[in-house]
Amino acid sequence: MQTDFLVIGSGIAGLTYALKTARHYPDKQVTVITKTQAEETNTKYAQGGIAGVWDEAKDSYEKHIEDTLIAGDGLCNEQVVNIVVKEGPERIREIIEYGARFDKDEQGAYSLGKEGGHSENRILHHKDVTGREIERALLDELSRTANISLINHCFVVDIITQHHLGYLVTKSTADITCYGVYVLNLHTNQIEKILARITLLATGGCGQAYRSTTNPRIATGDGIAMVYRAKGRIENMEFIQFHPTALFEPGVSPSFLITEAVRGDGAILRNRNGEAFMERYDARKDLAPRDIVARAIDSEMKTTGTEYVYLDCRHMDSEKFLQHFPNIYAKCKSMGIDVMENMIPVAPAAHYSCGGIKTDEWGRTSIRHLYACGECASTGLHGANRLASNSLLEAMVFGHRCYINSIESIQQIQTEPLIPDWKATGTSEPREMILITQSLKELQQIMSDYVGIVRTDVRLERAMKRLDLLYAETEELYRSTKVSPQLCELRNLITVGYLIVKGAQFRKESRGLHYNTDHRDKSAILQNTVL
Numbered sequence: 001m002q003t004d005f006l007v008i009g010s011g012i013a014g015l016t017y018a019l020k021t022a023r024h025y026p027d028k029q030v031t032v033i034t035k036t037q038a039e040e041t042n043t044k045y046a047q048g049g050i051a052g053v054w055d056e057a058k059d060s061y062e063k064h065i066e067d068t069l070i071a072g073d074g075l076c077n078e079q080v081v082n083i084v085v086k087e088g089p090e091r092i093r094e095i096i097e098y099g100a101r102f103d104k105d106e107q108g109a110y111s112l113g114k115e116g117g118h119s120e121n122r123i124l125h126h127k128d129v130t131g132r133e134i135e136r137a138l139l140d141e142l143s144r145t146a147n148i149s150l151i152n153h154c155f156v157v158d159i160i161t162q163h164h165l166g167y168l169v170t171k172s173t174a175d176i177t178c179y180g181v182y183v184l185n186l187h188t189n190q191i192e193k194i195l196a197r198i199t200l201l202a203t204g205g206c207g208q209a210y211r212s213t214t215n216p217r218i219a220t221g222d223g224i225a226m227v228y229r230a231k232g233r234i235e236n237m238e239f240i241q242f243h244p245t246a247l248f249e250p251g252v253s254p255s256f257l258i259t260e261a262v263r264g265d266g267a268i269l270r271n272r273n274g275e276a277f278m279e280r281y282d283a284r285k286d287l288a289p290r291d292i293v294a295r296a297i298d299s300e301m302k303t304t305g306t307e308y309v310y311l312d313c314r315h316m317d318s319e320k321f322l323q324h325f326p327n328i329y330a331k332c333k334s335m336g337i338d339v340m341e342n343m344i345p346v347a348p349a350a351h352y353s354c355g356g357i358k359t360d361e362w363g364r365t366s367i368r369h370l371y372a373c374g375e376c377a378s379t380g381l382h383g384a385n386r387l388a389s390n391s392l393l394e395a396m397v398f399g400h401r402c403y404i405n406s407i408e409s410i411q412q413i414q415t416e417p418l419i420p421d422w423k424a425t426g427t428s429e430p431r432e433m434i435l436i437t438q439s440l441k442e443l444q445q446i447m448s449d450y451v452g453i454v455r456t457d458v459r460l461e462r463a464m465k466r467l468d469l470l471y472a473e474t475e476e477l478y479r480s481t482k483v484s485p486q487l488c489e490l491r492n493l494i495t496v497g498y499l500i501v502k503g504a505q506f507r508k509e510s511r512g513l514h515y516n517t518d519h520r521d522k523s524a525i526l527q528n529t530v531l
């Protein structure tokens, strides 16, 4: 198969890009592929909303920029922060034009929420299911666009470069070029090639590397691992954001999120003794940035010997709570927790990857003709920690920027016709699925135990040794059995785990989301970790 623009991923990043590109070039073909169903994305699960400067009487670009820089703890790219904050409102207007509905107050103005780290109310939301509303609007718009083909159940295994033409490609090869991808077509169970003039990775995050995560099953870091295998550049993977308040429900994955907006509306964290502990950790109390709140909860859980703390909403206005958070209310109710009478048990869970595929301010990766945007990319916006609700914004702004750059550059690009078919000879059917599921559990355990909220040098070293073993076993399995999505995801998650540990080992300091008790201070040298 050949296409002009190949988009891998149907979340907010991929769809923003696909819609704009298809509209610009009605005579060219845009192909969007997803590994499961189109709507099954991290985007669908976003609750809190999109940050943007909307009420200019109270808010300003300067304040949003300042909040983003403070959260990023010295590692944000200021130029990129400026771009995202200033271009953001225009992109939000476009998504409203596509049909996304955000809540309004009685006067008909947008009702703006506040979350941790924000100095003003600037979060547009649709109740507590903002992502579902955005995904719906984008997919509706896509169905009205003739020159986009959407292919579900099509798993990308690897991006195609000169390596597949028989050339030696290393990290120092200057012009590594992407010609398209090999995919596992889950309808035929065959590996096929899709050749493209331009490829965009919008494959989302990697929360599934951890035992407890808010991310759905699809979030296995496939794009990040593929680029690393293709010798592209990956950045800042040590900065994994743990959401402080996932509902504590042992054995359930993904963990249900209790959005920060609940604390924005006045909910209070309490330990098992009922003490509101956040004031002991930070003057901003329950609305301190996520890393501080997550570490405070981690410390309270350790000192009180519990696996969770409580979120207390009992003093809040029940009518307003139901109006703003109907989904959370219903979920808690289904577990026998009436949030107006009982406190909610919560614990931190892996939530967001701040690092990823290194891109420039136009979403270009270090590989030619390959763009990346959304959670899989490291644009420089988040630095060492993401400000709440900045990720949907970033995905839209960079979806747009990738589109602007690639509609220009496609003029000079032809597809490469001589790509060989996938070599599958000599591989047997996988008989031992247990090996894959068991290795996945081991990986998640290693990452949660040794590479979580609080790290030490010894823990990181131990994690690396364990990952080495898992890597060797999984590569052997990959060589000898037929490719399956489960095996590819395991392989990708091991690579992601390696990148997180390697990044954490390089960073001999504590900064933003990376906290190592052997190096509690910040280093004077500001640098990104590029692998």
Ligand SMILES: Cc1cc2nc3c(=O)[nH]c(=O)nc-3n(C[C@H](O)[C@H](O)[C@H](O)COP(=O)(O)OP(=O)(O)OC[C@H]3O[C@@H](n4cnc5c(N)ncnc54)[C@H](O)[C@@H]3O)c2cc1C
Binding pocket: 008, 009, 010, 011, 012, 013, 014, 033, 034, 035, 036, 038, 040, 041, 042, 043, 044, 045, 046, 047, 048, 049, 050, 051, 130, 131, 154, 155, 156, 157, 202, 203, 204, 205, 214, 215, 216, 218, 222, 223, 257, 351, 352, 373, 374, 375, 376, 388, 389, 390, 391, 392, 393, 395
């Ligand atoms: C519970 C939850 C709540 C959140 N709340 C907020 C919030 O309030 N505000 C905010 O700004 N952010 C929030 N986030 C983060 C935000 O939702 C994500 O960062 C964002 O939606 C990512 O969008 P994306 O387009 O990059 O990727 P996704 O929406 O995750 O889409 C990834 C796509 O890539 C496809 N894909 C992946 N690998 C492959 C492969 N190998 N082959 C083919 N296709 C593949 C998937 O099928 C999917 O279509 C939240 C996240 C979660 C999990």
